[in-house]
Amino acid sequence: MFTFRRHAMPGGRELLLYGRQPHDMQPLAALPAEPPASAPYLRWHPLLGEWVAYAGARQGRTFLPDASACPLCPADAGRLGEIPFADFEIAVFENRFPALTAGEGGVAPIDGISVSAAKGRCEVVVFSADHGSGLGALPLDRLALLIEVWGARVKALRDEAGFAFVLPFENRGEEIGVTLHHPHGQIYAFSFVPQRALMAAKAQVEAPVVVRLIDELPRALLLDEEEAALSFVPPFAMYPFETWLAPRRRVAGPDALSAIETESLARLLGRAVRRLDGLFGRPMPYILTVQAAPRGFEDSFHMTIEIRPFRRDSNKLKFLAGVELGAGVFLVDVSPEQAAARLKAVDPEAGR
Numbered sequence: 001m002f003t004f005r006r007h008a009m010p011g012g013r014e015l016l017l018y019g020r021q022p023h024d025m026q027p028l029a030a031l032p033a034e035p036p037a038s039a040p041y042l043r044w045h046p047l048l049g050e051w052v053a054y055a056g057a058r059q060g061r062t063f064l065p066d067a068s069a070c071p072l073c074p075a076d077a078g079r080l081g082e083i084p085f086a087d088f089e090i091a092v093f094e095n096r097f098p099a100l101t102a103g104e105g106g107v108a109p110i111d112g113i114s115v116s117a118a119k120g121r122c123e124v125v126v127f128s129a130d131h132g133s134g135l136g137a138l139p140l141d142r143l144a145l146l147i148e149v150w151g152a153r154v155k156a157l158r159d160e161a162g163f164a165f166v167l168p169f170e171n172r173g174e175e176i177g178v179t180l181h182h183p184h185g186q187i188y189a190f191s192f193v194p195q196r197a198l199m200a201a202k203a204q205v206e207a208p209v210v211v212r213l214i215d216e217l218p219r220a221l222l223l224d225e226e227e228a229a230l231s232f233v234p235p236f237a238m239y240p241f242e243t244w245l246a247p248r249r250r251v252a253g254p255d256a257l258s259a260i261e262t263e264s265l266a267r268l269l270g271r272a273v274r275r276l277d278g279l280f281g282r283p284m285p286y287i288l289t290v291q292a293a294p295r296g297f298e299d300s301f302h303m304t305i306e307i308r309p310f311r312r313d314s315n316k317l318k319f320l321a322g323v324e325l326g327a328g329v330f331l332v333d334v335s336p337e338q339a340a341a342r343l344k345a346v347d348p349e350a351g352r
């Protein structure tokens with residue numbers, strides 16, 4: 001169980017503080033509101049049948065500030081931050097540079113192209129007040145709290161606010177364009193179900209694909225087992241060292257996990273990131289996504305936490321190139337079985 005405090009930010013943005021302890025600190029001064037920018041909007045790609053989002057205001061985002069100017073660190077008297085408190089456990093706030101917004105004001109038509117307001121909500125999730133931390137370093141209970149926060153946000157945004165698809169994720173590493181080092185992730189709530197999410201959800205209406213995957217997983221691909229969840233390299237990995245976590249029971253999203261499942265996934269999450277960091281002896285750039293059921297697919301969907309690493313060798317990054325972008329076919333130079341063997345050779349508890 002967690003406690004929860006809502007705080008209104010300049011400009012009306014919401015700040016939500018989640019923790020094991022009640023948060024009752026007095027607010028300090030906060031960063032001023034951004035002047036209203038041109039609203040983001042969507043254009044329809046007529047060949048691929050999917051939306052493309054345009055959000056020009058994001059070019060003005062804070063880019064790799066010094067730790068002393070980090071906007072995600074707790075505020076103090078000398079520095080304004082996003083979170084106007086001297087300490088916190090996990091903080092969630094509406095992004096100052098959102099790619100999806102309430103969609104008020106409409107969109108000007110463009111000849112020959114279907115356009116739409118980019119309706120939705122973009123949130124930032126700060127995992128810790130500690131600038132130097134990360135998912136591999138956080139204590140088990142903080143990882144469990146993070147999974148509970150993901151669940152609370154999926155429930156609030158999909159079930160209460162009525163968004164069609166909610167994606168919690170973490171982009172980690174300068175190599176893939178992260179602009180702030182402070183450990184944080186994001187949540188995008190979409191007013192539509194994006195094409196890939198829809199494909200994955202529909203596949204699970206046809207057949208219990210993830211249940212079968214777990215039941216029939218070859219031992220060679222299993223990384224770690226817990227009472228209620230497991231981590232593994234999927235037999236169809238599209239990235240070298242790709243790592244998935246899943247509860248054993250079919251659970252539609254982090255909002256529906258039991259306490260035991262949450263704790264099992266928390267332990268697996270820390271271990272998975274430490275295995276990836278240990279692989280080449282340096283922090284692994286990755287994209288982590290929490291795949292929860294789109295609205296309407298709660299009765300067939302099996303949630304997964306998917307980590308796609310971008311380092312394929314100690315000095316080589318994985319890029320999407322001609323075949324991936326031109327044909328949609330991923331070329332992977334490490335087989336899932338080799339990847340699992342190498343990840344298993346890393347001791348995830350070394351140095352803890």
Ligand SMILES: [Zn+2]
Binds near residue numbers: 070071
């Ligand atoms: Zn920081």
